[in-house]
Structure formats: C-alpha cells, structure tokens
Amino acid sequence: MSDVLLETRNLVIKFGGVTAADNVSLKIHAGHNLAIIGPNGAGKTTFLNICTGWIKPSQGQVLFEGEDITPLPPRKIVQRGVARAFQIPQLFTEHTALENLLIAVSARDHLRNPLMDMHAIPERDEMLHLLDMVGCADAADTVVVELAEGQRKLIDVAVALALKPKLLLLDEPTSGVASSEKHAIMEILIGALKEADVTSVFVEHDMGIVDRYADEVAVWNSGDVQLRGTPAEILEHPDVIRDVIGEGV
Amino acid sequence: MNLAIFLLALFDGVAYAALVFIVALGLTLIFGVMRILNVAHGSLYAIGAYASVSLTGYALSLGFAPVLAFPLMIVSAVLVGILIGAPLEKFLLRRIYDKSEVLQLLMTFAVFMILEDVQRLVWGTRPYFDSSALQVLGNVTVFGVTYTAYQMILLPLIAVALLLGMRFFLRHTVTGKLITATTEDREAAQSIGVDADKVFLFTFVIGAILAGLGGALASPTTSILPGMGADMIVLSFAVVATAGLGQIEGAALTALMIGLGRSFAVYLYPEISVLVPYLIMVLVLLVRPEGLFGTPGARKI
Amino acid sequence: MTTTTEQSKVNARMKNPLFLLWIIGILAIAAVPFAMPSLQLLVSFAMAKGLGVLGVTVLLRAGQVSFGHALYFGISAYAGAFLMASMPGTDFVIVMIAGTLGAVLAGLLVGLFVVRYRGIFFGMLNLAFSMIFWSILEKFYHYTGGADGIRLPRPTVLGNTLDHVQFELVLFYTAMVLMVALGWFTTRWFASPIGQLFQTIKTNETRLEYLGVSPRRALLSGYLLSAALCGVGGVMMGMAQGVVTPEYVWWVRSAEMVFIAVLGGAGSVQGAFLGALIYEFVRTYASVYAGDIWQMILGGFLLIIILFAPGGLIAILNSLFNRGSGKGGTGK
Numbered sequence: 001m002s003d004v005l006l007e008t009r010n011l012v013i014k015f016g017g018v019t020a021a022d023n024v025s026l027k028i029h030a031g032h033n034l035a036i037i038g039p040n041g042a043g044k045t046t047f048l049n050i051c052t053g054w055i056k057p058s059q060g061q062v063l064f065e066g067e068d069i070t071p072l073p074p075r076k077i078v079q080r081g082v083a084r085a086f087q088i089p090q091l092f093t094e095h096t097a098l099e100n101l102l103i104a105v106s107a108r109d110h111l112r113n114p115l116m117d118m119h120a121i122p123e124r125d126e127m128l129h130l131l132d133m134v135g136c137a138d139a140a141d142t143v144v145v146e147l148a149e150g151q152r153k154l155i156d157v158a159v160a161l162a163l164k165p166k167l168l169l170l171d172e173p174t175s176g177v178a179s180s181e182k183h184a185i186m187e188i189l190i191g192a193l194k195e196a197d198v199t200s201v202f203v204e205h206d207m208g209i210v211d212r213y214a215d216e217v218a219v220w221n222s223g224d225v226q227l228r229g230t231p232a233e234i235l236e237h238p239d240v241i242r243d244v245i246g247e248g249v
Numbered sequence: 250m251n252l253a254i255f256l257l258a259l260f261d262g263v264a265y266a267a268l269v270f271i272v273a274l275g276l277t278l279i280f281g282v283m284r285i286l287n288v289a290h291g292s293l294y295a296i297g298a299y300a301s302v303s304l305t306g307y308a309l310s311l312g313f314a315p316v317l318a319f320p321l322m323i324v325s326a327v328l329v330g331i332l333i334g335a336p337l338e339k340f341l342l343r344r345i346y347d348k349s350e351v352l353q354l355l356m357t358f359a360v361f362m363i364l365e366d367v368q369r370l371v372w373g374t375r376p377y378f379d380s381s382a383l384q385v386l387g388n389v390t391v392f393g394v395t396y397t398a399y400q401m402i403l404l405p406l407i408a409v410a411l412l413l414g415m416r417f418f419l420r421h422t423v424t425g426k427l428i429t430a431t432t433e434d435r436e437a438a439q440s441i442g443v444d445a446d447k448v449f450l451f452t453f454v455i456g457a458i459l460a461g462l463g464g465a466l467a468s469p470t471t472s473i474l475p476g477m478g479a480d481m482i483v484l485s486f487a488v489v490a491t492a493g494l495g496q497i498e499g500a501a502l503t504a505l506m507i508g509l510g511r512s513f514a515v516y517l518y519p520e521i522s523v524l525v526p527y528l529i530m531v532l533v534l535l536v537r538p539e540g541l542f543g544t545p546g547a548r549k550i
Numbered sequence: 551m552t553t554t555t556e557q558s559k560v561n562a563r564m565k566n567p568l569f570l571l572w573i574i575g576i577l578a579i580a581a582v583p584f585a586m587p588s589l590q591l592l593v594s595f596a597m598a599k600g601l602g603v604l605g606v607t608v609l610l611r612a613g614q615v616s617f618g619h620a621l622y623f624g625i626s627a628y629a630g631a632f633l634m635a636s637m638p639g640t641d642f643v644i645v646m647i648a649g650t651l652g653a654v655l656a657g658l659l660v661g662l663f664v665v666r667y668r669g670i671f672f673g674m675l676n677l678a679f680s681m682i683f684w685s686i687l688e689k690f691y692h693y694t695g696g697a698d699g700i701r702l703p704r705p706t707v708l709g710n711t712l713d714h715v716q717f718e719l720v721l722f723y724t725a726m727v728l729m730v731a732l733g734w735f736t737t738r739w740f741a742s743p744i745g746q747l748f749q750t751i752k753t754n755e756t757r758l759e760y761l762g763v764s765p766r767r768a769l770l771s772g773y774l775l776s777a778a779l780c781g782v783g784g785v786m787m788g789m790a791q792g793v794v795t796p797e798y799v800w801w802v803r804s805a806e807m808v809f810i811a812v813l814g815g816a817g818s819v820q821g822a823f824l825g826a827l828i829y830e831f832v833r834t835y836a837s838v839y840a841g842d843i844w845q846m847i848l849g850g851f852l853l854i855i856i857l858f859a860p861g862g863l864i865a866i867l868n869s870l871f872n873r874g875s876g877k878g879g880t881g882k
Contacts, residue, residue, distance in 0.1 A: 052760070078762035090757040092750045103750060106743030107761040115735075118743045163761065286670055344857060350669065351615050355812050356856050358805060362849030369842060483681070483801060490674045520689040527678040527685075531663075534675060538666055 004066075005030040005167055005199050006051060006082075011060035013043075013050060013223075021047060021057070022223045028167070033190060034201045035210045035231070037244055038220030044203045045087055047220070048169050052084055053077045064167070083165035087172050087203075089156035091144045097155045098140040101127040104162040127162060133188055134158045135181065149176040154185065161192065168193065170202035174209060182206065186213050207245055211235055219244060256394040258516045259509070264400035266508025267408035268467050272481055273488040273500045274411060275459030281495025282432045282452040284350065285342065288357040290460045291482025292364035293329050297464030298473045299372050300325035302379045315381035318469070322382070326462035333364075334457025338450050365478065374475050382469040400470060407466065411459070412501050419497075428452055432495070487526040491533045493543025503529075503541060568871050572820060576730060583722055590722055592830055594790050597725040600826035601783030603810045604736060605776035607822045610811055611740060612772055613752030614668065617804050618676030619780050621660070621683055624799035626653040626781035627788030628687070628694070631702040642705035642720070646785050653781025654774060661773040665766045680799050687796035699795030702788045718790070725786055732779060733819045739775065740819075748772040809848075813855055815864030824863055 004027045011024040021043050028034055036044050049055045051062055053074040061070045069077050078084075091100050105123045110116065131137050134154040139147055144155070153176045160168055173189070174182040190213045193200050204210050210217060210231055217234040219227040221243060227234060234240055276290050304321045337360060345353055386398040419425040430438040431448045439445050463481075471477075488507055492499030507526045514522040521528075533541055579597075583590045602623045609616050629652030630645045664675045687694045694700065704717050712720065739745040747768050750758050755765045788794045797803070806829075814825025832851070836844035859866050 073759070075759045075762050075764055078760055084760055090754055090760065092753045092757060094753050095746070095750070099746070103743070103746050104761050107747060107758075107763045110743040111747070114742050114744055115738045116743065117738075117741050118746050119741075121743065159757070159761075280670075341853070341857075345860075348856075348860060349613075351610070351808075351816070352812070352856050352860055354615075354673075355809065355852060358809070359849040359852035359856065362845045362852070366843050366846035366849075479802070483677070486674055487678065490671060494670065521685070523688075524682055524685040527682050530678050531675065531682070534667070534671065535663070538671070540671075 003030045004028070005064070006201075007063045008047075008051070009061045009063070011047075011050060011057045011062070013046060013055065013057045019223050021050065024060070024224055026218065026225055028199065028201060030166075030199050031197065032199060032215040033193070033213060034199075035214035035217045036201060036203045036220055037205070037207070037210060037217060037234075037240075039243055042220040043223045044220050045171055048084065048171055048201075048203065051077075051169065052082060078163065078165075081166035082169065083160035083163040083167070084169045085153075085157040085160045085171060085173055087175070089149075089152040091152060091156060091159065093145040094143060096139075096141050096143050097131060097136055097147065097151075097158075098124075098127060100144060100155060100159050101130060101162045104159045108163070130158050130162060131155070133192060135185060135188075150178060150181075153177060157189065161198075164196065165198060168198050168200045170200060172203050172205065174204070174206060182209060183212070207235060252392060253394050254516055256392055257396070258513045260394070260396045260401050261515070262509035262512035263505070264404050264470070264508075265512060266505045267404040268463055268470075269481075269484060269488055269508055270408045270501050270504035271411060271466065272460050272463035273485040273492075273504055274415060274497060275456035275463070276485050277489045277492065277495055277497060277500045278415070278459070279453055279456040280489065281497075282428055283342075283346075283449055285353045285357065286350075286486070286489075287453075287456070288354065288482055289337065289360040289364060290357075290456070290485060291478035291480075292361050292368070293333060293457050293460035293478075294464040294467075294481045295368055295473070295478030296333065296364065297325050297329045297461030298468040298477065299368060299377065299464075300328060300461070301465035301468045302377045302473060303372070305379050305381060309381065316385050318379070318382040318385065322462070322465035322468075325465045326458045329461030329464075330454045330456075330458030334454045335450065337457075338453040342453070343446070343449070361478070361482070365475070368478070369475055377468075377473040378471075380469045397470075404466060408501070408504075412497065415497055424451070484526055487530045491530045491540055493540025496540065496542040499540065499542035503533075568867065571867070571871070576726070579726055580723075583719055590718065591790070592834055593827070594718070594722050594725055595787065596827045596830040597722075597729050597823065598783045598787040598790060599807075599810070599830065600729060600823035601732060601786070602780045603783075603807050603814070603822040603826050604732065604819065605778075605780035605783070606807045606811045607817060607819065608736065608772050608776040608779065610816045611749050611752070612769060614769070615673045615808055616676040616776070617673045617801065617808065618678065618680030619776065619807055620799045620801070620803035621676070621680035622653040622657060622777045622780035623784035623787070623803065623807075624680075624683065624687070624794070624796070625656045626650060626784035627702070627794040627798050628700070629653070630785040630788050631700045631794045634703050634705060635700065638703065639711070640705050641709070642707055642717075642724075642789060645705045645789065646782065649785025649788070650778055650781040653784065654778050657774050657777025657781075661770050661777065665769040665773060677801055677804065680804055681801055684796050684799045684801075687799065694796075697796060699793050699797075701793050703792070705789065721786065721790055725790075728782060728786070729823055732782065733823065736775070736779070737819050744768075744771055809852060812860075813852065813862055815862030816860075818862065818864040821862050821864040828863065 006028040008024050008026045011021050013021040024047070038044055046055065050057050053069065053072050057070065061068055063069065064077065064080055064082065069080065092103060095103065102118050102121060102124065105127060106118055106121060110121055128137065128140060131140055134157060136151050136154050136158070139151050144152060153173065157170060157173055174185060177185060186209055214231050217229060217231050218225050219234060219240055227237060227240065235245070272290065272294050276287060279285060279287050301322045304325055305318045308317045308321060309315060341356060341360065342353065345356060383397045383399045386403060388395050389398045389401055419429050427443050428448055431443055431445055435445055488500055488503045492503040507529055510525040510529055511522055514525045579593060582593050602619065605622065606616060606619050626649035630649040633640055633645055633648045660679050664672055667675055688697055704712065704714065707717065707720050740749065747758065747763060748771055751765055751769055758765050758768060784798065810825040810829045811822060813829060815821030832848060833844060836847050840847060855862060
C-alpha cells in the first residue's frame with residue numbers, strides 16, 4: 001500500500017443552502033491515477049477547489065503528505081507540490097503558449113535576476129519539448145488569445161506539468177479536444193506522469209478514457225463519494241450506469 | 250464644543266452630505282450600469298451650477314419672482330443632462346465600450362478637461378453668486394441656532410426623495426428593472442430583447458442630470474468658481490469608492506459620513522478637514538476592500 | 551499568415567527602422583543645449599516628467615492605473631529639499647539618492663496597502679494617499695513651507711559649486727543619461743522572469759496564484775520599481791526648478807502622468823518619454839498662444855488618440871515604420 005498523498009477528512013461544504021460536499025473522506029495514494037466521475041453539478045470541481053485551497057470547507061480537513069493544508073491559500077499548496085489544470089483553461093492570454101510555460105517555470109526558480117531575458121532560461125528547450133508532448137508545438141509562438149479552446153486546454157495541462165508537481169489535478173483534461181486525439185494525448189500524458197512519478201486525479205466524462213487510463217475510479221454524486229473501485233468494477237455497476245453513464249449516451 | 254457649534258456642524262454636514270450624495274448618486278448609477286467612472290461628472294456639476302445662476306439671474310433681471318429659481322434649477326439640470334450628457338454617451342463613450350476601463354476613464358477625463366475650458370470661456374473666471382433661493386425659504390431657528398431652511402430642510406429632503414425614488418424606480422418600474430437586468434448581465438438582457446444601447450444612454454443622461462442638479466442645488470449656497478468641478482469629482486469618487494461601486498444606499502451613508510466628518514473637522518480641527526474624505530476612504534477600504542456595501546467578485550473556476 | 555508576437559521577433563523588427571529613430575532622437579536631445587539652448591529647460595522638465603510617467607507605465611503593464619503617482623514625484627523632491635536644508639552643499643548625486651530612497655520607502659508603505667486592490671479601487675486609493683500627503687504639505691507649513699513650498703538650492707557637483715548655467719547643463723545630461731539607462735533597465739525588467747510574472751496580473755491572477763506566486767508580491771515588485779522611477783524624476787524636477795511645492799503631488803499632476811502614458815503609448819517605455827516631450831511642448835506653447843483653451847486642446851488631443859489611435863503615438867510610429875507586421879503598440 002503506497003503512501004497517502006492527499007487525504008480529506010469529513011469535508012463539508014455548504015453555500016447558499018446547497019450542500020456541495022457532505023462528509024467526504026477520501027484518500028489518494030501516491031503513484032495512482034484516480035478518475036472522478038459523476039453527473040454534472042455533483043461537486044467534482046468544487047472538490048478540486050477545496051483540495052487546492054480556492055474554497056474553504058465549512059467543516060473538515062484536507063491533508064497533503066500528512067500536513068493539514070486546509071487553511072492555506074492556493075499558492076502555498078502549489079508550492080508544496082500540487083498543480084492544477086482547469087475546466088476552463090486558465091492561461092495568460094496576452095502571452096504566447098511557450099511564454100506561459102516559461103513563466104510557470106520561472107515562478108519557481110528565476111526571480112533573482114531582473115536583467116535576465118525570460119526566453120533565455122535554461123529550461124526553454126524542456127518547455128518546447130513539453131509543448132510538443134501535448135501536441136501544441138506549432139502554437140509555441142502564438143498568443144494564447146488566438147488559440148482554439150482545444151489547444152488552450154492542452155497548454156493548460158502543460159503549464160501544470162511544467163511545475164513538476166507531486167500531485168496533478170486535472171479538470172476534464174480532454175474536453176474540447178478532438179475525439180480522434182483524446183486517446184493519443186492521454187496516452188502521452190499518463191506515460192509522462194508515470195515516468196515522473198506524478199500522482200494524478202482527473203475529472204472525466206469520457207468513460208473510454210476512464211476505463212483505459214485510470215487505476216481507480218471514484219463516483220461522485222450529490223456532494224459525496226458514493227462508490228470507489230477499479231474501472232472494471234465501477235463502470236459495470238448498475239447505479240453508475242443509471243446515474244452517470246446513462247447521461248452521456 | 251457647545252450645543253450651538255455642534256448643531257451648526259451637524260446642519261452643515263447634513264446639507265453638504267445631501268449635495269455630495271446627489272452628485273455621487275449619478276456617478277454610482279453610471280458606474281453600476283456601465284462600469285465607467287465618469288470624470289466629466291464634475292464638469293456637469295459645475296455647469297449645472299453656472300447655468301442655474303445664469304438662468305436665475307436672467308429671470309430676475311426680467312422682473313420675475315425669485316421663487317422661479319427653483320424650477321430653473323431643474324431646467325438647468327435637465328439641460329445639462331440632455332445637451333451635454335446625451336451627446337457624450339452617444340457619440341464618444343459608445344465607441345469605446347469594448348476598450349479597456351482605463352481608456353474609457355481617460356476619455357471622460359479628456360471631456361472633463363475640455364469642459365473646464367468651456368466653463369471658462371462661457372462664464373469667465375469671476376465668482377458667481379446668487380442666493381435668491383436661500384432667501385425665498387428664509388431661516389429656521391432650532392435650539393437657538395439659526396440656519397437656512399434651504400440647507401437644513403430642503404436639501405436633505407431632496408436627497409432622501411431621490412434616494413427613495415431611485416430605489417423605487419430601479420426595483421419597481423419596468424424601465425428600472427431593465428436597467429438592473431442590464432447591469433447584472435448585459436448579454437443575457439440583450440438576448441431577451443433589451444436594447445442595451447438605449448439603456449446605457451438613458452442611464453447616462455439620468456446620471457448627468459443628477460450631477461447638474463447637484464450643481465444647481467449647490468449654487469445658492471456657495472460662490473461658483475472655476476475648479477469647483479474638479480473638487481467635487483474627487484470627493485464624489487471617494488464617496489462612491491467607499492460605498493462600493495454601484496451601491497446606491499451605500500452612497501447615501503458614505504456621503505453622510507464624509508459630509509459630517511468634514512464639517513466637524515472644520516469646526517474642531519480645521520487642518521485635517523481636506524483630509525477627511527480620503528482618510529475615511531482609506532480606513533473603510535482597509536477593513537472592507539470592496540467598499541462598505543460592495544460585493545466581492547470571486548472568480549469562478 | 552498567423553500574427554505572432556514572440557517577443558524577440560518584435561524586438562528585432564522594431565530595432566531596425568525604429569531603433570534608428572530612437573538613436574537619432576537621443577542624439578538630437580544631446581544636441582539641444584548647443585543647437586537650441588532656449589529649449590533646454592523644457593526638455594529637462596520633459597525628461598524628468600518622463601521618468602515619472604515611466605513609473606505609471608510600469609503599472610499599466612499589469613493592467614493597473616494609479617491616479618496618485620505624483621505622490622512619489624513629490625516625496626522625492628521634498629526629501630531632496632529637506633536634505634539640502636539640513637546639509638547645505640550636498641552633492642547632487644546624494645540628493646538624488648536621498649530623493650529616490652524616500653520615494654521607494656513611501657512606495658513600500660503605501661504599496662503594501664494598495665496591492666490588495668485592483669482596478670478603480672487601486673487607482674482611487676493611490677489618489678487618496680497622494681491627496682493626504684498634499685493636505686499634510688499644505689497645512690503643516692512650519693515644516694513644509696505650506697503652499698509656497700521650500701527651496702531646493704543648487705547642490706554641489708563632485709565637490710564644485712556651479713553657477714546656474716553650468717548646473718542646468720549637468721542636470722540636463724544627467725537626466726538624459728538616466729532616461730536612457732533607466733529606460734533600458736525597465737525594458738529589460740519587463741522581459742525578465744520577474745517582470746513577466748508582474749505582467750500576468752493583467753491577464754490571469756488565478757493562474758498566477760496557481761503557479762505558487764503571490765499576486766500581491768508580484769504587484770508590489772513592480773510598484774516599488776514604479777515608485778523609484780517616479781522618485782528619480784521628481785528629485786530631478788526639484789533640482790531643475792529650485793523649489794518644491796505641494797503642487798507636485800496635486801491630483802491633476804497624477805492624472806497628467808496617466809494622460810501622457812496613454813498619449814505616448816500605454817505600456818511603452820519610449821512612449822513615456824515621447825509623450826512627455828510632446829506634452830511639455832504643447833502645454834508650454836499652447837498656454838502661451840492659446841492660454842484659455844490649452845486644456846481643451848490637450849483634451850481634444852487625448853480624445854483623438856483614444857478614438858483613433860489607442861496605442862498612442864508609439865503605435866502610430868510602429869505602423870508607419872512596420873507596415874504589415876500585424877500587431878503593434880504593445881511597446882515591448
């Protein structure tokens with residue numbers, strides 16, 4: 001049994017009369033890829049928001065590597081090794097794709113020298129390679145605002161990867177990507193994550209992706225994790241077929 | 250501080266707050282709906298004052314009774330709103346709604362600069378003064394303190410009437426609800442057929458009329474000089490920012506705070522009287538960064 | 551052809567015809583004391599103001615406008631004046647350092663507070679602080695000289711006491727060197743990792759936070775730079791005029807700086823100085839020949855820029871010299 005990387009204990013989050021998470025206790029083990037599935041509005045993105053400190057829970061705790069990170073702001077959680085890709089890509093729209101990655105890398109290491117050109121940092125080639133990995137090499141010098149949604153999603157993931165996190169949270173990483181490319185991208189992504197020993201949690205609606213790339217699946221419904229198991233177990237479960245998969249057909 | 254001084258400071262503060270509120274109401278309305286901070290608002294205030302004095306002076310010279318000053322104030326305000334406000338929105342601001350907030354603000358600043366010189370060209374630099382309206386209403390004595398009825402009663406009354414009227418208008422009339430809808434979600438409102446252009450024009454003109462009205466109402470109480478627009482705009486900004494952008498009730502409260510704060514400072518510690526609006530703004534925003542009644546805009550991810 | 555604005559490519563393109571123009575411009579300025587001595591003081595003022603505008607420009611790159619940056623211009627000038635009053639005969643470099651340090655210190659104190667805000671609130675709070683300082687300057691005249699201000703007598707230069715003609719010459723060339731050096735430094739800073747992080751505040755603070763960076767800290771770094779730049783300009787202006795008054799921090803001065811920044815080209819280093827130069831010229835000559843309506847002229851000018859050339863004079867120059875290159879006026 002590998003180490004518990006991220007753990008939530010009795011998380012409760014309520015806002016405006018809606019219970020978005022109710023007594024969620026979840027453990028995520030290092031080295032695994034966990035898929036989170038569930039109907040829309042079930043609280044999956046909210047869960048990611050809480051894990052990264054964007055929202056504070058009404059009750060309960062979030063622990064990362066055993067440390068209570070519940071009161072911390074997102075930037076401190078990121079500093080501890082968590083990175084995130086968003087449902088709607090969060091990028092620096094007036095910078096190019098490559099610059100977005102260079103900025104991500106610079107955020108950790110290169111703040112000392114005010115005269116250094118960011119384009120001259122040693123990690124530049126590595127970032128170009130990263131862009132290539134997500135299939136966006138030709139977008140390197142294009143300003144993000146001019147890129148299509150699909151490419152933006154991929155670059156958003158690349159930015160998260162550039163931080164070399166221990167835990168990567170991906171919110172619908174392949175939505176907006178052409179279906180012919182989804183598997184190819186995920187293949188590369190999961191491969192890169194395994195190689196770098198990065199644990200990932202991804203919210204997904206595409207069950208094919210879930211089946212193929214997840215080590216474990218957690219089913220979200222009405223603010224809580226209802227079920228947990230291997231893809232084989234979960235995707236055959238009658239409740240899941242009724243509540244989750246049935247939707248997508 | 251004895252009772253007389255206290256009451257004087259109180260009346261001064263309330264009268265001043267009433268004027269500031271009327272101007273700030275227009276400013277915050279425009280900001281709430283159009284997200285533009287209108288620097289030219291100060292000029293509209295000043296021109297409202299000048300116009301009112303000129304019209305009243307003209308009427309008096311023709312032999313009309315001084316009580317005519319009151320309707321003429323309204324006339325001045327409406328003229329300012331329609332003759333200056335409407336073209337400003339329609340021909341200038343409308344062209345740059347898609348541009349950054351900074352540019353929009355700078356455009357209103359450019360108009361402000363132009364209007365400052367227009368004032369100088371039309372009315373010169375000498376002070377104007379016409380207190381006929383004050384005299385019409387006479388004085389009132391309260392606890393041994395004599396004060397003009399105009400400032401003590403009429404101004405606050407008008408301010409309260411405008412506050413309640415604006416609330417009613419925005420919440421209970423069709424036009425008002427259209428404006429509120431456009432404020433909250435412009436695209437949604439447009440998709441159900443609301444003509445956003447008309448809403449914006451209407452709002453801006455109302456805001457401009459309020460500025461002009463503030464000036465017209467202020468004119469009997471003070472000497473009208475070049476630069477009064479500039480003073481008022483900085484003050485109204487402070488009120489609007491402290492209250493929370495687009496917050497109407499908040500603007501009333503803040504105007505009162507700032508008006509009273511300033512007038513008590515004038516009587517107690519004159520050195521800091523100019524500072525008071527800014528100090529209040531800084532202190533409030535320190536504790537509540539979005540203004541007293543502002544709503545924090547959390548980014549949705 | 552996809553429009554791309556990869557930074558070094560833009561720089562390379564700009565370096566060609568436009569770079570030549572800047573070189574010519576700087577040489578022309580260098581020649582002013584000899585070729586057109588009557589303009590010397592005006593150009594000195596323009597360069598000092600330009601540094602102030604550069605401070606505002608830095609913040610514009612993060613999408614923020616400060617309506618109170620005259621505060622730093624003034625604090626620096628007053629710091630210099632106080633220094634000269636308490637230690638007469640100080641060297642002018644020391645005066646400049648003192649002024650700039652004063653501005654940076656004020657920038658830190660105010661900055662720690664204002665970086666919590668954005669947009670209009672940021673702009674207005676800066677305004678509030680500058681007006682608070684203005685009130686202090688006006689009211690406490692025992693210390694500050696009130697509305698009349700205090701004199702800033704001529705400092706020494708490398709141990710020598712100069713007459714006013716010599717000193718103005720020294721000041722002129724110092725300003726010119728500082729303009730070039732600080733302009734260069736600022737351009738490099740914008741391209742550096744910390745400068746790039748600073749500029750992301752304009753587009754996506756959420757992502758910045760999710761990179762592990764404090765947006766407030768990032769904004770503060772640029773804010774301190776902007777206060778320093780303003781400070782250098784302010785103390786130079788003080789030395790050039792020989793007297794510092796509360797007018798230095800009056801809100802109209804702050805608005806003027808924003809005006810010039812947009813006139814020159816919001817976010818452009820060269821634009822800050824070009825704008826300041828043109829503004830000083832128009833203001834001086836317009837107020838002589840059209841005294842009553844110079845504000846109207848400037849206002850009209852600004853309107854035209856906003857409506858037809860929102861990238862400012864720099865964008866106009868860019869499009870003249872780089873036809874067909876796509877986007878211009880981002881002032882990189």
